[in-house]
Ligand SMILES: Nc1ncnc2c1ncn2[C@@H]1O[C@H](COP(=O)(O)OP(=O)(O)OP(=O)(O)O)[C@@H](O)[C@H]1O
């Protein structure tokens with residue numbers, strides 16, 4: 001893409017991209033914090049995550065307002081338009097990821113009251129994989145890298161499969177020992193939230209693709225078999 | 233329709249497939265003396281459709297538009313080759329009377345050019361010479377209708393005898409639009425019809441264009457991307473005497489294929 005004749009327009013669009021990346025960085029930080037708070041049963045870290053999530057909401061509003069102004073005042077066309085529309089959708093998606101991370105962190109308090117749980121390492125592994133996906137999609141977005149975006153999109157099936165395995169494992173524990181039911185449900189909620197974050201990540205991948213290609217990425221993405229329609 | 237489909241905005245819906253081709257241009261070239269200004273243009277202009285011509289200044293939009301009603305005949309140095317068919321008939325055939333042709337293919341020019349006559353006579357001129365009205369009352373009605381459609385009636389209804397040249401630039405342009413629609417042309421060619429108009433008059437002209445496309449074919453040259461996007465269903469992008477891209481308007485403005493189109497509509501250095 002060449003530069004705009006009106007250089008202020010370039011600056012506006014650059015600002016949108018930069019703010020999305022910044023917001024993405026914060027969402028990633030929230031997810032990482034949430035995982036660590038579960039792993040280390042650190043309730044004060046969990047509280048920090050909740051507090052930082054407000055900042056994410058604030059950033060979402062700022063981006064929306066700014067993008068609306070750009071549409072009204074500069075009437076972007078073609079790829080410029082797609083960039084602005086995608087920013088509106090991505091910022092909402094990142095806000096959702098922040099919410100889900102906050103929900104995960106909230107479970108740290110209940111979990112910290114329980115004895116050691118055999119499944120914590122698997123859920124942390126699933127969480128780190130989700131975080132890696134998020135990180136990769138954000139670099140694909142900022143680097144205008146369609147190939148990397150598609151790779152993230154395809155890899156979400158791994159998260160789905162981890163979720164399914166996790167689900168079976170936790171349910172097995174709960175069936176064997178009904179004292180595990182409370183803790184098990186907490187873990188299932190966390191796993192479900194991570195799986196949702198994975199889906200949101202693929203949505204960002206779709207947007208990164210749409211900006212560059214002007215067409216939807218399609219819907220033949222590989223998906224894991226759903227095993228738990230009951231707790232969506 | 234069971235539910236509102238969210239495919240396209242009302243005004244930009246692509247022409248249904250049943251819409252006929254109104255004008256067919258094949259390998260059209262225009263020379264001004266030795267200089268080739270239009271370098272082989274092929275395009276099908278649809279009936280009951282608004283087609284926008286966009287492109288950088290000097291790329292040949294006006295020149296090509298003038299081919300469609302043989303307005304280039306009036307330019308000494310201009311020479312047109314190729315073929316232009318209106319409803320299948322060659323408009324450059326020797327038997328075609330250019331004056332009759334221009335009643336069927338009307339034109340609004342880039343610069344307002346009212347005749348040095350009264351406001352009334354400017355609009356009445358076409359219907360009179362083409363014998364479209366039987367009496368004065370009918371003529372009065374055509375004049376009023378046309379001025380209303382051009383969103384000028386309320387401003388001039390009490391001064392129809394004053395000279396058209398005494399109107400403001402924007403009013404003169406609307407007078408020329410009224411004059412062009414007064415003969416009920418099948419095709420209306422508009423060369424930047426709103427460049428001298430304020431936003432209200434522009435919206436009124438756009439509403440008129442929307443209304444005209446129910447029965448006619450409208451071709452509009454515009455430098456406003458927003459206007460092209462708002463009023464047209466098809467858009468042709470002209471560049472250095474060629475049409476480099478011609479497609480449904482929503483496609484051109486959301487996802488053009490050619491890099492030159494993309495650079496132009498997004499305001500980038502090409
Ligand atoms: N009467 C004329 N005599 C000689 N050359 C002409 C004449 N009219 C136009 N040209 C040349 O033909 C080319 C195309 O001009 P044209 O007026 O068709 O461009 P345009 O796309 O309508 O531009 P604009 O957007 O500025 O109105 C230009 O290079 C112009 O200088």
Ligand SMILES: [Mg+2]
Pocket residue numbers: 293294295342423453
């Ligand atoms: Mg012109």
